[in-house]
Amino acid sequence: MKKFFELSSWSRKAAIGSIQRVIASTKCVAISLVLVAFLAACDDSSSASAENSEPAALSSAEKQGRSSSSSVSSAGSETLSSSSRCAGASEECDEAISSDSNAGSNGSSRSSSSEKKTESSSSEKLSEASSSSAGKVDCSTFLELEKKHDKWNWYVPKECRFNPDIDYGSMTDSRDGQVYRTVKIGSQVWMAENLNYAYTGVKFNYRDDNSDKDYSSDSSSWCYLNVLGNCAGTGRLYTWAAAIDSVKLANDAENPLDCGYGKNCSLPARVQGICPEGWHLPTAAEWDTLFTTVGGKSTAGNILKSQTGWCCDANGDDAYGFSALPVGFRHQSGYFDHFRDHAYFWSGDATLLVEKAGSMSLIAKDEYAHRSGSYKFFAYSVRCVKDSE
Template sequence: MKNTLFIILPALLFVACGNDSSTSANNSNDDISSKSSSSQMSVLSSSDKVADVIGNSMTDSRDGQKYKIVKIGSQVWMAQNLNYEMADSYCYENYAGSCTKYGRLYTWAAAMDSAGIWSTTGKGCGYGKICSPTYPVRGVCPSGWHLPTQTEWNTLFTVVGGSSVAGEKLKSTSGWYNNGNGTDGFGFSALPAGYRRYYGFSGGNNCAGFWSASEHDSNDAYYIYLSIDNVGAYLELSLKDNAFSVRCLKD
């Protein structure tokens, strides 16, 4: 059931955080991954190696970029947004420095690797179609990591104290506009990367959105948002053609 705190928020939040879906999310804890059974991931590139994890960091073997990682409960997360360049991914306001600071923004099709470049688990998933992914969906993530489902995001919220306070716990301690910073109590270090709609960028310094691998219908998929206006973190729906950040979860 949708958290009632969200319902009473001002309409500006919908603009700032990319919720322009025509369908309301139900914030259910049902495991959407039950649509498909898990199977061995088929990696299509023989040069693709499992990301090297050393201490509190990992290296993406595809481009050599290094990312901080953090263990929260039983889950191991990237503690930085993915910055792997591919089609339908963007730097905020098309400024390369934004990618360096915030990572890239991906459409849902790009996040799911709809083209099947790295695996077949999310192949064919995109706007205007219902797909049948095989979980875990590697998507655009490095080998050995995957795009988290709605259920896996909810697991994170539970560990940090519940969705009503998760935003404050997951946001970085600096960088958010108007003292909207968080406590970063678990090292997730979410920055206000904003998002991209088909007609332009919005939400920089005000909000962060992260895709899930969970589809709602042919047009909408689940994402989580964090905002300067709220200490919570919520799963909502957005059009698949919008572009949000990606945080990968270790297999």
């Protein structure tokens, strides 16, 4: 009987001990759950805090980029998208640049305008005014990203493309109020950037003799990839007829001239063309004067190129501030070619061939400056030179 009571007492103690262990275990589980919930709440709170602080930082950077922005043309300016927050040059900017399909590949870039008619939220660009000072923008961060990816960075403010050691002048185009930087090189005063005057409303037609296609456009000037914001950084591309303003020449009351594609005419010694009042298209002789001033045609290519934007480690030294950008050209059938490895400019000269006109070109990894004849239906950049006093 005594053993029975002892056994019963032991059994009760064992049962109580088991119950206590279960309770203790349950408490541990409960405490653990509370801790997990607490940590999760903390994590959510910190994440929310980070998310709330990031736009504030980006907004600050955005303001820096926007402080140098103005309307591109009378056609209006682009709206800044969330991708333009890359003005802060953060990792977000890094990713945006590396994935930007509009920037073109290394070397020659060929893109069809029919594939990229409108700008997307990932390809909207900052528009900068020529009158902005380079000191207002931290150019180094933008340019470091461009160098890292070896591709054109549309987020680089235009003022960062100029030589910071050059004392530039400026002029205002009275037709649309755009301000351009100018530079004196020897006895000549040149625009230090490509013309961006919107020459529109003139029908451009071209028939390819090797196919059944007719190409047409309601304009004779274009922005790269047909994205309006791109004109702010690189200027417009013009057919030769647009560059010489063939409509104005044809309507001249005293000496009407029928010029343009397929036509040969005796142009005056100075052709204002599409340039602002007091400026004109450079002639072949004026290009040669420029080459001579900077040391000769054999080295002028490197000297006239901008210090940024060229592919293949082919940036120039831009010693005189001409700052030629590798904009390439627009083909008559609508695609854009040689972006980042060529710069093409029209001359105010006709040639003996009715389908060609005078031009000047610079090529990546080539120190020469080239003058030649180019098909008039190509769309090239325009640099205006100031009328002599």
